[in-house]
Amino acid sequence: MTRTNVMMIPAALLGFFIPTFASAQLGPLPPQQALKRGAEVFASTCAGYCHGDNGAVGTSAPRLAGRGLDPQYIERVVMYGAAGTLMPGWGQKLPVPDVSAVITYVKSLNGVPALSNTAPPPSLSPEAQRGRDLFYDAVGELKTCSNCHRVNDKGVAVVSQIVNVPVDVPGLSSLVTSHVSTARVNGETFPALIVTQSRDGTKLYDLTKVPPVLRSFPSSVVVKTSDGSSWRHSSVLGTYSDDELRSILEFLRGVQRP
Amino acid sequence: MRRRNLAVLFLITTGILFLLAKRSSAQRQGDLGPQSQRGATGADWPSHYGTNLAWRYSNLFQINTANIKRLLPAWNFQTGDYQVGLQSTPIVIDGVLYLSAMDDVFALDGATGRLIWQYKYQPVPGATVGRNFGVAVGDGKVFIGTADAHVVALDTKTGQEVWKVAADDWSSCRCGIQAAPLLVKDKIIVGERGPRGRISAFNARTGQLEWRFYTIPGPGEKGNESWAGDSWKNGNGNPWMTGSYDSELNLVYWGVGDSTPAFYGAGREGSNLYTESVLALDAETGKLRWYYQEIPHDVWDYDAGWEMMLMDREVSGRMRKLLVQFAKSGFAFVLDRETGELVKAYPYVDNVNFVKGINEKGELQGRNEPVEDEVTLICPGNIGGSSWNQSAYSPRTGWAYVPALEMCNDLKVGPPAKYGGMGGSFVFNAPPGHATAYSHLDAVDPVTGKRQWTYPYKFELFASILATAGDLVMTGDPEGYFFALDARTGNKLWSFQTGAGNRGSPITYIAGGRQYIAVPTGWTQVGDLTTGIWPEAATWRHGSTLVVFALPEDSK
Numbered sequence: 046m047t048r049t050n051v052m053m054i055p056a057a058l059l060g061f062f063i064p065t066f067a068s069a070q071l072g073p074l075p076p077q078q079a080l081k082r083g084a085e086v087f088a089s090t091c092a093g094y095c096h097g098d099n100g101a102v103g104t105s106a107p108r109l110a111g112r113g114l115d116p117q118y119i120e121r122v123v124m125y126g127a128a129g130t131l132m133p134g135w136g137q138k139l140p141v142p143d144v145s146a147v148i149t150y151v152k153s154l155n156g157v158p159a160l161s162n163t164a165p166p167p168s169l170s171p172e173a174q175r176g177r178d179l180f181y182d183a184v185g186e187l188k189t190c191s192n193c194h195r196v197n198d199k200g201v202a203v204v205s206q207i208v209n210v211p212v213d214v215p216g217l218s219s220l221v222t223s224h225v226s227t228a229r230v231n232g233e234t235f236p237a238l239i240v241t242q243s244r245d246g247t248k249l250y251d252l253t254k255v256p257p258v259l260r261s262f263p264s265s266v267v268v269k270t271s272d273g274s275s276w277r278h279s280s281v282l283g284t285y286s287d288d289e290l291r292s293i294l295e296f297l298r299g300v301q302r303p
Numbered sequence: 304m305r306r307r308n309l310a311v312l313f314l315i316t317t318g319i320l321f322l323l324a325k326r327s328s329a330q331r332q333g334d335l336g337p338q339s340q341r342g343a344t345g346a347d348w349p350s351h352y353g354t355n356l357a358w359r360y361s362n363l364f365q366i367n368t369a370n371i372k373r374l375l376p377a378w379n380f381q382t383g384d385y386q387v388g389l390q391s392t393p394i395v396i397d398g399v400l401y402l403s404a405m406d407d408v409f410a411l412d413g414a415t416g417r418l419i420w421q422y423k424y425q426p427v428p429g430a431t432v433g434r435n436f437g438v439a440v441g442d443g444k445v446f447i448g449t450a451d452a453h454v455v456a457l458d459t460k461t462g463q464e465v466w467k468v469a470a471d472d473w474s475s476c477r478c479g480i481q482a483a484p485l486l487v488k489d490k491i492i493v494g495e496r497g498p499r500g501r502i503s504a505f506n507a508r509t510g511q512l513e514w515r516f517y518t519i520p521g522p523g524e525k526g527n528e529s530w531a532g533d534s535w536k537n538g539n540g541n542p543w544m545t546g547s548y549d550s551e552l553n554l555v556y557w558g559v560g561d562s563t564p565a566f567y568g569a570g571r572e573g574s575n576l577y578t579e580s581v582l583a584l585d586a587e588t589g590k591l592r593w594y595y596q597e598i599p600h601d602v603w604d605y606d607a608g609w610e611m612m613l614m615d616r617e618v619s620g621r622m623r624k625l626l627v628q629f630a631k632s633g634f635a636f637v638l639d640r641e642t643g644e645l646v647k648a649y650p651y652v653d654n655v656n657f658v659k660g661i662n663e664k665g666e667l668q669g670r671n672e673p674v675e676d677e678v679t680l681i682c683p684g685n686i687g688g689s690s691w692n693q694s695a696y697s698p699r700t701g702w703a704y705v706p707a708l709e710m711c712n713d714l715k716v717g718p719p720a721k722y723g724g725m726g727g728s729f730v731f732n733a734p735p736g737h738a739t740a741y742s743h744l745d746a747v748d749p750v751t752g753k754r755q756w757t758y759p760y761k762f763e764l765f766a767s768i769l770a771t772a773g774d775l776v777m778t779g780d781p782e783g784y785f786f787a788l789d790a791r792t793g794n795k796l797w798s799f800q801t802g803a804g805n806r807g808s809p810i811t812y813i814a815g816g817r818q819y820i821a822v823p824t825g826w827t828q829v830g831d832l833t834t835g836i837w838p839e840a841a842t843w844r845h846g847s848t849l850v851v852f853a854l855p856e857d858s859k
Contacts, residue, residue, distance in 0.1 A: 071502065098582040141428045183476030183498050185537045187512075191472040201427075233509075251466075251509065258468045260512035 074142055076149070082088040083150025086143045090135075100154050106132065110154040119151050120205035121224050126241050134248075135203070136239045141195070141202060169299045176296030179289050188284035190293060192256045197300055203250055203257050204238065214290045218279040225252065226278045229269040230262060236276030240266070252276055321840040324462060328655050334603045341550075342614065343772070346813035348395040350357070351437055351483040352693060353810070356613040359695040360770045361811045365818035366854060367773030371787050371797045377819060377853040378416035381409065381846075385678035388806050388825030389847040391437040392483065394445075398814035399459070400821065401440050403483075403829070404431040404847055406449045413527050413814035416851065420462030426451045430473055436545070437483035437808075439491060442507045448480025454505055456491070466510035469504055470495055480546045487555060494542030494557060499535070502542050502557050504584075504589055514589030518542055518559045518577050524575035534571035539563040540578040544608045544691055552641060554592055555584045556626060558608040565604040566673060566716040567726025573601035579607045581628060581636070583643060591644030596666070597628075597636055602672050602716070604685035604725065605655050606631040610693045612703065616750050618646055627696075627749045629705050634661060635686025637750060641809060649752035650777075652688040652707045653744070654734035658683050673716045673727065682734055684712035686763070686829070693808060695770035696749065701792055703749040704776045706764040710740035710836070731836045744768070744778065756793035762837055765830060767808035769820070777820065779805025781830055781843040785822050785850070803846030804830060820852045 074082055084099075092098050100109030123144065126134035149285055180190045191200030193210050194207060204224075211217040228237035228249055229256060238250040240259070247268040250257040262268050282290060342356040345363070353359045366374060382389060382404035400413045408423035411417065426432055426449065433450030440446070444456040444465055451473040456465040470493065471478040478497040485492045490504040490513055505511065518540035520526035527535055539562055546557035562571060562578040579598035584591060597607045612627045626640035633652040638645060644663040653660035659669030673679040686708060694705040711734050716727035733739045742764045746755040766779040770790060779785040785805060786798035807823025816856045825846035834840040 151806065179476035181472070183472075183478075184521075186517065187471075187515070189472060192469070192476050195474075198428075199472075201469045201474075246387050251511065253509075254511045256469050256471075256512065258466050259464075260466045260510065261464045263463070 062129075074146055079142075079146040079149040080153055082143065083153075086139065086147045087150050090139070090198070091147065095131075100151065103177055106126060109151055112155060114151075114155045116152050116155075116157050116208050117205075119155070120148050120208065123148050123151065123237055124205040125224065129222035131243075133243065136202065136205070136240060145206065170295065172292050173296040173299035176289075176292035176294065179285065182294050185284075187255050193281075196297070201256070207297060207301075210294060211302060213294070214287050217290055217294065218277075218282060220278040222276065222278055223273065225274040226272055227272045227274045229271075236274040237270065239270055243268065255281055313411075313650065314577060319732055326835075327750075335453055342696070342698065344811075347397065348393065348810040348812045349441075350394065350439065350486065351392055351545045351850075352610055353549070355485065355487070355550070357371065357610045357693070358612055358698075358770075359768060359808070360697050362772045363811055363818050364771060364773035365813075366771070366775065366811075366820065368775060368789055368796060370854060371773075371775060373854055374787075374797060374799070374820070374852045375855060376799070377414075377851050379851065380409070380418075380849040382409065382849075383847070385630075385825065385845050385847045387434045387510055387760075388804070388827040388845055389823035389849065390807055390825075390827065391435055391823065392808040393823070393849065394438055394440045395809055395810065395812035395814075395821075395823055396440050396459075398812075399629065400405070400812070400849075401438050401445050401459075402823075402849060403435045403438050403447055406435055406447065407615065408445060408447055408457060410445070410459070411849075413812060413819060414817065416849075419516065419828055422457055422462045422464075424449055424453075424455065427453075427469075427473055434479055434481050439484040439486045441486040442489070444507065445804070446484045446491045446507070448484055448495070448752065450479045450481065452476075452478040452480060452497075454480070454484065454491065454493055454503075454510070456507070456510060468505065468512075468766045469769065470505075470664040471497060472514075475539075482543055485546050485548060485555070487548050487814045490586070492546065492555060494544065494546070496539075496541045496543060498537050498539070500540040500542045500559060502546075502584065502589070504586075511751055516565060516582070516584055516589045516591065518580075520576060527528060529573040529576040531570060531572040534575075537563055538571070538575060538578065540575075542608065543606075544610060547611045547613050549575045549613050549624070549640060552582075552624070553586045554640070555586045556611045556613070556640065557582045557584065558606070558611060558628065558630075560606045560608045561601050563720075564601055564719050564724060566724030567718060567722065568600055568602045568672070569718070572600070575601070579605065581607055581611060581626065581638065581643075583640065589630055595638055595643045595645065596607065597630055597634070597637070597648075597665075597827060598632055598667070603681055603714075604727075605630065605657075605687065606784060607631070609689070609691060612696050612749070613640060613696070614696060614698075614749065616701075618750055625750070627703065629689055629694050629703070630767070631687030631689065633683040633707075634655070635705075635747075635749070644709045646750070647750065650688075651705055651747060652683055652709055653736075654709050654711065655688075656711075656735075656767075657683075673714045676715065677715050678713050678715050680735070681712035681714045682733055683708065684709060684710045685729060687732070690763075690765055690829070692765055692806070693767040695768040696778065697770040697774075699772060699774065699792055700746065700753055700755075701748065702746040702790075704768045704770055704790070705745050705747050706742065706766075706768060706778065707745060708740070708742045708763050709737070709765070710735050710833075711735075723767075731833060733836070740804075740833075743832075744776075744777075744788070744793075746790070758793045758795070763830070763833060765827070766805035769809045769811060771811060777809055779807075779809070779822060779824065781805065781826060781840070783824070783844065785809070785824075785852075799850075799852070801850045803844040803848065806830065817853055822852070824848050 124136035430451035541560035804826025
């Protein structure tokens with residue numbers, strides 16, 4: 046083979062150096078699509094033996110429609126399930142767009158309009174843009190909100206989507222995190238987000254350190270959980286300055302504007 | 304009194320018999336002393352490179368130079384995933400073989416190939432699974448790193464998830480893991496791709512992060528000044544292969560890849576630490592003990608990521624604790640692994656022109672840097688003097704067995720906006736004075752670099768080498784032949800057509816008292832690129848099959 050009859054290979058074609066990614070992003074859907082998809086997912090997954098058609102009649106589980114359920118409560122229970130009941134956490138069981146869609150749907154049954162917090166945001170202010178970069182900071186050393194929060198189709202969905210943005214930095218630090226429990230397993234005690242707890246075993250996020258660890262315990266292991274924890278949201282904000290946190294809040298507000 | 308004497312005599316006699324039995328058993332296994340015990344595998348193949356000293360050498364010699372001709376396939380296992388071939392190294396513990404393919408994990412009966420369990424990893428939305436180099440096994444768990452930057456621990460018995468952690472947010476940083484994790488005591492250590500490469504240790508029991516080392520120092524950290532402006536932010540420095548570990552020094556050694564853009568240095572002036580470096584990290588804390596940068600300010604896409612063999616050898620009349628790396632640049636680097644001091648650097652390929660040489664201080668002499676928008680012939684090319692496929696080291700011969708590639712690049716470089724993310728494009732070419740590229744598997748004295756014998760081959764040798772106490776050196780070629788050479792002479796003793804190109808890392812182990820040799824087969828896209836220089840490459844087959852050999856049952 047001589048040098049003249051071979052083509053130059055653009056380096057970018059070399060898949061062996063550069064990982065290949067799926068071309069389609071699977072993220073939350075726009076509001077009306079989300080409602081439609083949510084109704085479908087609800088019909089196939091939640092209605093039937095449990096919440097009844099359109100959530101109107103509880104069969105083996107509570108009625109969901111028209112009960113004025115708190116949006117955050119809906120998110121939490123759909124994502125993580127209800128401890129001590131048959132309601133599983135769907136956060137890890139359904140694809141992200143479906144979980145998000147079904148949450149939107151159940152909220153709509155309780156009078157919460159389907160707002161867009163997933164569509165491309167309106168133009169962000171310079172401060173909000175700075176906040177966005179800090180939220181997803183890929184260069185920083187684990188000081189990123191996106192290790193636990195997924196917003197606009199980016200981030201790790203450890204917790205449910207952010208709905209109420211605190212008004213200020215003190216509000217962000219003193220956020221009520223009643224969904225964090227205390228888990229006791231084999232002499233270990235740690236703050237936990239329960240994902241599922243059933244006769245098949247327990248799945249939970251261990252929040253001891255960043256990043257959180259999804260730990261699974263078979264039914265043969267006794268996992269005791271109790272409500273509340275000494276864990277505080279402020280413990281994971283320490284690497285951000287107040288100024289940076291203000292920008293992050295501005296970003297979240299910018300994203301949430303309908 | 305008399306009874307007590309008898310009891311003492313009995314204990315002494317038993318003790319002596321026990322020691323004798325132990326010694327003869329050790330001799331049967333080809334033992335050459337304590338260091339060989341640490342560096343060699345026995346019945347199991349417990350870690351990625353055999354042991355954490357990375358010799359890819361087994362003490363087994365049931366299969367040896369005298370009976371290799373009788374070797375036959377015992378069983379095959381097809382992973383069903385042919386996208387990237389089978390590039391992972393199996394692990395074997397107590398007769399169970401653990402194999403990853405993409406981000407699937409299989410547990411197989413090592414004697415029969417029967418599937419015990421299978422785990423299928425589900426990537427996060429938008430991500431796909433990718434090439435995976437293998438798992439680590441220990442503490443009752445199988446550990447795997449994934450292309451979307453997760454580390455997962457599975458129960459060895461059931462394949463069920465025990466814990467799973469997003470080491471990083473893939474959707475933001477496009478981080479990812481393909482190297483096999485390294486198990487060091489109670490920690491599982493992984494190298495991860497990212498805007499800044501990172502090496503992280505997780506608690507093997509809980510998955511909690513114990514420490515993290517960024518391969519590109521951040522602002523205010525020593526070494527950050529080796530990057531112009533903000534270029535450190537996307538410096539890369541991918542620690543994309545597995546490290547080694549010395550339990551006596553309690554040091555983890557990890558090789559770091561190149562900088563971004565790989566071929567174009569303008570904008571990232573400086574030595575670009577810790578790209579192209581060997582790092583020695585404290586296993587407990589992840590703190591940097593020392594580093595050795597092989598290629599300051601790389602513009603040729605070399606890597607210092609390859610395996611690092613840890614061996615104790617005499618140098619100038621003094622026993623030294625050494626680290627030997629046959630690096631992508633075509634140079635072997637021999638370092639003192641206690642201090643990071645350079646003992647020797649020598650080229651192990653015949654065609655090197657990116658430098659005139661490397662002096663005793665490790666300084667690159669006469670750098671031949673590609674000129675913007677012009678074609679420059681660079682040797683070795685960016686597949687390297689060797690690719691990531693690993694060498695082996697036999698303590699019986701004292702030689703390393705190294706797959707060397709003689710291939711160059713016609714390299715044309717420029718800004719990424721014009722030339723893409725690597726800042727260049729290239730064509731594989733023959734070394735000057737040769738009609739085409741070629742390769743050779745050499746037996747080399749790892750300290751002096753003196754070649755003992757050479758096995759020439761007309762194409763590339765892209766599979767790892769396995770050496771055993773049966774004085775066998777084994778590897779496979781892209782045409783599909785898996786073959787065995789005499790470790791002392793290089794004579795070919797046996798070969799077998801496996802059906803597809805070999806790009807993996809063969810291993811050996813015992814199951815049910817019988818020695819097996821497991822060979823991952825299936826060619827790979829990077830190999831397909833070489834059709835530009837070898838038209839025959841179009842006929843090298845893809846696949847993803849583990850082909851496992853043993854002697855016939857009656858010859859145990």
